[in-house]
Amino acid sequence: MADPIVIAEDLHKSFGDTHALRGLDLRVPAGSVCGVLGPNGAGKTTAVRILATLSDPDSGHARIAGFDVTRDADKVRARIGLAGQHAAVDEKLTGRSNLRMFGRLYHLPRAQARRRADELLERFGLMDAADRPVGGYSGGMRRRLDVVASLILRPQVLFLDEPTTGLDPRSRGEIWDSIRELVADGTTVLLTTQYLDEADQLADDIAVVDHGRVVATGTPDELKATIGDRLDVEVEDPSSLQAAATVMSGLAGADPAMTAADRLSVALPGAGTRLADIVLELDRAGVSMADVSLRRPTLDEVFLRLTGREKETV
Ligand SMILES: Nc1ncnc2c1ncn2[C@@H]1O[C@H](COP(=O)(O)OP(=O)(O)OP(=O)(O)O)[C@@H](O)[C@H]1O
Ligand SMILES: [Mg+2]
Secondary structure: OOOOOEEEEEEEEEEOOEEEEEEEEEEEOOOOEEEEEOOOOOOHHHHHHHHOOOOOOOEEEEEEOOEEOOOOHHHHHOOEEEEOOOOOOOOOOEHHHHHHHHHHHOOOOHHHHHHHHHHHHHHOOOHHHOOOEHHHOOHHHHHHHHHHHOOOOOOOEEEEEOOOOOOOHHHHHHHHHHHHHHHHOOOEEEEEEOOHHHHHHHOOEEEEEEOOEEEEEEOHHHHHHHOOOEEEEEEOOHHHHHHHHHHHHHHHOOOOEEEEOOEEEEEOOOOOOOHHHHHHHHHHOOOOEEEEEEEOOOHHHHHHHHOOOOOOOO
């Protein structure tokens, strides 16, 4: 099998006393979408900046398409695009001028910069707004222009740092469509996000980052499978809560979380416990049940579990 196009090995980076990265490893196969998921301050932007040659690691290595991000930074830059967490476009310029300007910054000859700008505006549905100043664009259009600006040089690998943060659902959907188009063209995408549904929608593989390290990797389905099925119990009468909690913690080996005044929820250690057996056991314990359900966890629950932010108390 070919080497992954993005490889990070044991990256460390500190800012004073803050250890932003503490041994981050990542491998992204060519042509895939890798979702880097993590809470605020996890180290996502720090990792992206190192991979995109904007910052050097204190130790560890990273390679893009076989080129070392510190030793061969120029070769890496020729192969990547980056849309950072904060918009890079100029509000006073029109969409078209912004893209031409980026083309010139990347040393494209003037005519080629014009042609590429028009091509991208057309392709990503921004032609109607091309001659309006970006200051008047909606948040979604502005973000789309940002993503588009990172495509000027037809990058092999595209880094998108929280491409849809703060956007409404429709604008998010539009950015997702743009990303899918790029992937269909063969671009490898590494995107950071705090939205689990975004990773679920777009990513072939997810790397969950916490405290500067990857704490779990896998496809969305694999990650969901790692924490087993979720058992939700709704009681008819709150006086049954304690008895239900006892049965549930016996099954799960952990205390259930109270998700409403009459609802408890817990992750079971694996898939395979039968719903009928659970109901039987709750019944024997005298629990008056309003509803009992067994389901795959959401990616949210996986994430909260993996990053240790889940409260499991009654
Ligand atoms: N230039 C810097 N100077 C000092 N500290 C920094 C710098 N850049 C990042 N940090 C710190 O490093 C840690 C990781 O930050 P980073 O921006 O990589 O997180 P993130 O996962 O991108 O978070 P967010 O989801 O909020 O964007 C944080 O504690 C942050 O405060
Ligand atoms: Mg960030």
